[in-house]
Amino acid sequence: MKHCPAEFKADAVALYRSRPGATIRSVAADPGVNTETLRNWIRAADGRRPGAHSAPPVTAWAGDGDIQAEPAAARKRVRELEEERDILREAARYFATETRW
Incomplete structure (x- = not known):
């Protein structure tokens, strides 16, 4: 996968971030990318150079009001x-009973 679309890279990074505690290796297997490739995409998304081992840049100061808005936005999401999950579960149950004889 030498030339992957930016959307594919972003989806792979989002997949990794959506699984707290998961390893890069375990997540890289799902879209079928190399572990180091996914690691570099994650670093690029964080604004770091591939191969750099520094922490991601700090984007908010402790005194900013934005720092308090982030948890509220996360809770809302x-x-x-x-x-959405509950709606999909109900739909799956409905269709499961419809297909039974």
Whole structure:
């Protein structure tokens, strides 16, 4: 996969970030990319050079109001995703009973 579309790279990085505690190796297997390739994409998304081992850049100071808005936005997004999940579960149950004889 020498030349991957930017959207594919972004999706692979998002997949890694959506699985807290997962290793890069385990996540890289899903889209079928090399572990080091995914690691470099993650670093690039964080604004770091491939091969650099520094922490990601700090984007907010402790005194900023944005630091408090992030958890609230994250909680809102979690609620939205939970609602979507529940809707999909109900749809799956409905279609499972419809296909039974």
